[in-house]
Amino acid sequence: MENYEPEIVAFCCHYCAYTAADMAGSKRISYPANVKIIRVPCTGKVDAIHIMKALEKGADGVYVAGCLEGDCHFKTGNARARLRVARVQKILEDLGWEKERVAMINMSAGMGERFAKTAFEFTEKIKSLGPNPISQGKIEVQAVS
Amino acid sequence: MKTESRLEKVLASGAMAVTSEVGPPRGVDPEIVRKKANMIKDHVDGINVTDNQTAMVRMSSMAAGIIIKQMGLDPIIQMVTRDRNRLAMQSEVIGAAAFGIDTMLCLSGDHPKFGDHPMAKAVYDIDSVQLIKAVKDMRDEGKFQGGADMKAPPKMFIGAAANPFADPFELRVMRLAKKVKAGVDFVQTQCIFNLEKFEEWMKGVEDRGLDKQVHVLAGITPMKSVGMARYMKNRVPGMDVPDEVIKRLAGVSKEQQPEEGIKIAVESMERLKEIKGVHGFHIMAIEWEERVAEIVEKAGMYPRPQV
Amino acid sequence: MxxxxxxxxxxxxxxxxxxxxxxxxxxxxxxxxxxxxxxxxxxxxxxxxxxxxxxxxxxxxxxxxxxxxxxxxxxxxxxxxxxxxxxxxxxxxxxxxxxxxxxxxxxxxxxxxxxxxxMGASLSQGVWAERCQGCGDCMLGITAGICPVSRCSKSLLNGPCGGTSNGQCEIGPETDCAWRLIWERLKELGIEGRYEALVDAKDWRPAGGAGPRKIIREDLAL
Missing domain, CATH: 3.40.50.2300 (Response regulator)
Known part of the structure; x- marks a missing residue:
C-alpha cells in the first residue's frame, strides 16, 4: 500500500470551489492530480447517494466543496450539503468505516490557494487512511446498477 | 363516619391531624418497616406507606401496610395508578381492607423514567381522579368498575395528593375541585416551602368552599442540609423551594443545618396552622424518620388526641 | 402518518x-x-x-x-x-x-x-412528534384539540399530575405538559369551565384492549 495514489472525488460548486479551482489553474498553483472534480450547480444538488455511489465505485475519498456558510447562491444549498455529508459519515461509521473519507469543505470563488491547499490536505488524509476498504474484498469492483 | 379510619375520626373531632410516612424497604425484612413505624407511631394519626416511590421497586405498600396494621397502628396505604390496572387496584383495595386497612391515598405516581426500571411499561389504565372514584364507588355504592355489585365493600377513607406549586398554578384549585367531585375525603399536599404561594392556593380553595368538603393536610419536609434544598429546588419536578430557604440554610454551619431545617419546618407549621382550611400536617421526613417526633412536639401537636 | x-x-x-x-x-x-x-x-x-x-x-x-x-x-x-x-x-x-x-x-x-x-405529525422539516395512539375513541372534542392519551406521559384524563415544572412534563424539558397546553387552549377558546367535568375511566377496548382491531365496512367489502 505504500506510495499508493488515492482516487478522490470532489463535488465542486460552480459558484465557488469550481471557480477557485480554475483560479488555482490560472495562477499556476498546483494541486494533486488525485482529485477528480465534478462540477455541480450548487452543493445542494449533491445527494447522499452520489457520495455513496462514488465510494461504491472505488473512490478512496469524497469531498463536497461549497460556498462559505451563509454565502450560498441558492441560500441554503451548502447547508443542506453539510447535513448530507454528515449523514453519509454516519452510514460509514455504522459500517465500521472511517468517516473521514468524506468531508464538507467551504470556500469562496477567489480562494484559489485554499482550493489547492485543501486538495493537498485531503489527499494526505486519505493516503494516511489507506485505500477504500472495498479493495480489501480482493475482487474487481463491478459496475453496480 | 364513613369508615373506621383513625384519621377520619381525628379530623371529624375538629382536631388538627398529623400523618407521616414510612418508605418500605428494598428487601423482605419486616423489621425495617416495624422499626420505622415505631419511631413515629406515638406522634401521628396515620402512617403513609409509599408505593414504589420514585418508581423504584420496594416491598409492596399493601404488605408493608399489613405489617404496620398488625402492630396495632394505622397505615395509610398509597396506591399509584402507574403499576396496576383497575382490576389489580380494586382487588388490592379489597385485600387491604380485609386486613383491616381503612385509609388510603390515590396517586398517579412518578413516571418510570425516574426509577430503577425505566424500561418498564407504565400502566395508567386509569388516573388518580378515576381511582378516587373507583374506591368511592366500591365503598359507597358497593359497585365494581365493571358495574357488578360487590359483597362486603371495603370501607376506605380516601385520600389524594395535591400540589399547589406545579404548573399551571391557576388550574391547581380546579384540580382539587375535581378530586373533591370524584369523592376524595382528604388531601396531603406537596412539601410546602413557598408559604405565600400556598396561602394564595388555600385562598382559592376557601373561596370555592372546598375546605368544607375536603380536609387539607399541609405537606412538611424538614431540610437536612442546604445541598438537599438545592437538589429539591433544581431536580425534583413540581417542587417550589424559594431562594430565602436556601439562603437561610446556607447561612449556618454545616453542623447546624439539620437544626435550622427543623426550625424552618416548625415555623412553617406554626404559620400554616393559622390558615382556616388547613386541618393538619403530613410530615415527609425523607430518610429522617427519627426526627418526626421532635418536629411534632416542637409544633405543639403532641400528645395526639385519643379517638 | x-x-x-x-x-x-x-x-x-x-x-x-x-x-x-x-x-x-x-x-x-x-x-x-x-x-x-x-x-x-x-x-x-x-x-x-x-x-x-x-x-x-x-x-x-x-x-x-x-x-x-x-x-x-x-x-x-x-x-x-x-x-x-x-x-x-x-x-x-x-x-x-x-x-x-x-x-x-x-x-x-x-x-x-x-x-x-x-402516529405523528410533522412539526417542521425533519421533526415529527407523536400525536395519536389510535385509542379508538377520540377525546379531542373535549380536550380542545390536544390529545392527553398520546401527549401526556401518563395518559392522564383529568388534568396534570403534580410533576409539571415551567409548563414542561416531569419526564423532561423537551416535552410540553399536555394538560398545560389543553388548559391554555381551553382558556383561549373561552371554554375553561369544561376542565372541571369529570372524565370517566376510559374504555380501552376500542384501543386494542379487546384484542387485535379490525374495521369492516359492509358498504365497501364486496
Whole structure:
C-alpha cells in the first residue's frame, strides 16, 4: 500500500470551489492530480447517494466543496450539503468505516490557494487512511446498477 | 363516619391531624418497616406507606401496610395508578381492607423514567381522579368498575395528593375541585416551602368552599442540609423551594443545618396552622424518620388526641 | 402518518448475512414522507449494503423497488415477478407493509429494515412528534384539540399530575405538559369551565384492549 495514489472525488460548486479551482489553474498553483472534480450547480444538488455511489465505485475519498456558510447562491444549498455529508459519515461509521473519507469543505470563488491547499490536505488524509476498504474484498469492483 | 379510619375520626373531632410516612424497604425484612413505624407511631394519626416511590421497586405498600396494621397502628396505604390496572387496584383495595386497612391515598405516581426500571411499561389504565372514584364507588355504592355489585365493600377513607406549586398554578384549585367531585375525603399536599404561594392556593380553595368538603393536610419536609434544598429546588419536578430557604440554610454551619431545617419546618407549621382550611400536617421526613417526633412536639401537636 | 426510523445498520446486516440475493422494498406512503423508507432511502441502504459486502469480498445482489403502498395487497402483488429470484425480502415500510408481504408470499424470508415508531405529525422539516395512539375513541372534542392519551406521559384524563415544572412534563424539558397546553387552549377558546367535568375511566377496548382491531365496512367489502 505504500506510495499508493488515492482516487478522490470532489463535488465542486460552480459558484465557488469550481471557480477557485480554475483560479488555482490560472495562477499556476498546483494541486494533486488525485482529485477528480465534478462540477455541480450548487452543493445542494449533491445527494447522499452520489457520495455513496462514488465510494461504491472505488473512490478512496469524497469531498463536497461549497460556498462559505451563509454565502450560498441558492441560500441554503451548502447547508443542506453539510447535513448530507454528515449523514453519509454516519452510514460509514455504522459500517465500521472511517468517516473521514468524506468531508464538507467551504470556500469562496477567489480562494484559489485554499482550493489547492485543501486538495493537498485531503489527499494526505486519505493516503494516511489507506485505500477504500472495498479493495480489501480482493475482487474487481463491478459496475453496480 | 364513613369508615373506621383513625384519621377520619381525628379530623371529624375538629382536631388538627398529623400523618407521616414510612418508605418500605428494598428487601423482605419486616423489621425495617416495624422499626420505622415505631419511631413515629406515638406522634401521628396515620402512617403513609409509599408505593414504589420514585418508581423504584420496594416491598409492596399493601404488605408493608399489613405489617404496620398488625402492630396495632394505622397505615395509610398509597396506591399509584402507574403499576396496576383497575382490576389489580380494586382487588388490592379489597385485600387491604380485609386486613383491616381503612385509609388510603390515590396517586398517579412518578413516571418510570425516574426509577430503577425505566424500561418498564407504565400502566395508567386509569388516573388518580378515576381511582378516587373507583374506591368511592366500591365503598359507597358497593359497585365494581365493571358495574357488578360487590359483597362486603371495603370501607376506605380516601385520600389524594395535591400540589399547589406545579404548573399551571391557576388550574391547581380546579384540580382539587375535581378530586373533591370524584369523592376524595382528604388531601396531603406537596412539601410546602413557598408559604405565600400556598396561602394564595388555600385562598382559592376557601373561596370555592372546598375546605368544607375536603380536609387539607399541609405537606412538611424538614431540610437536612442546604445541598438537599438545592437538589429539591433544581431536580425534583413540581417542587417550589424559594431562594430565602436556601439562603437561610446556607447561612449556618454545616453542623447546624439539620437544626435550622427543623426550625424552618416548625415555623412553617406554626404559620400554616393559622390558615382556616388547613386541618393538619403530613410530615415527609425523607430518610429522617427519627426526627418526626421532635418536629411534632416542637409544633405543639403532641400528645395526639385519643379517638 | 405512521413514522419510522431505519434500524441500526448492524442489525440489518445480521439479518441478511445468510442471503446473497435481496429484494429491497420501499414504500411511497408514510415512510417516504418521514424519510425512513422511500425510494431515496432504499437507494442509500442498498449502497451501504453493497459497500459492506464489497469490503468482505462478497457480492450481494440487491433489487430495489419502491411500491406505491406496501400495506395494500394490490400493490404488493407487483413483487410477484421478483420474489422468486430473491433469497430474502428487506422491507423499508412500517410493520403493516412487512406483514402484508409476509402474508402474500408464504415462502419469503421477510425482514424489517425500519423500526415503526408512532402516529405523528410533522412539526417542521425533519421533526415529527407523536400525536395519536389510535385509542379508538377520540377525546379531542373535549380536550380542545390536544390529545392527553398520546401527549401526556401518563395518559392522564383529568388534568396534570403534580410533576409539571415551567409548563414542561416531569419526564423532561423537551416535552410540553399536555394538560398545560389543553388548559391554555381551553382558556383561549373561552371554554375553561369544561376542565372541571369529570372524565370517566376510559374504555380501552376500542384501543386494542379487546384484542387485535379490525374495521369492516359492509358498504365497501364486496
Amino acid at each position: 405512521i413514522t419510522a426510523e431505519q434500524k441500526p445498520m448492524q442489525e440489518i446486516i445480521q439479518y441478511l448475512a445468510p442471503y446473497s440475493k435481496i429484494l429491497l422494498v420501499g414504500c411511497n406512503e408514510c415512510v417516504t414522507v418521514c424519510a425512513a423508507g422511500g425510494r431515496k432511502e432504499v437507494g442509500l441502504l442498498a449502497s451501504a449494503l453493497h459497500l459492506n459486502s464489497l469490503k468482505q469480498g462478497k457480492t450481494i445482489d440487491i433489487k430495489e423497488i419502491t411500491l406505491e403502498r406496501q400495506c395494500d395487497p394490490e400493490y404488493v402483488e407487483e413483487l410477484t415477478s421478483y420474489i422468486d429470484a430473491a433469497d430474502a425480502v428487506l422491507s423499508m415500510s412500517c410493520g403493516c407493509g412487512v406483514q402484508t408481504i409476509a402474508t402474500r408470499f408464504k415462502q419469503a424470508h421477510v425482514y424489517p429494515a425500519v423500526n415503526t415508531k408512532f
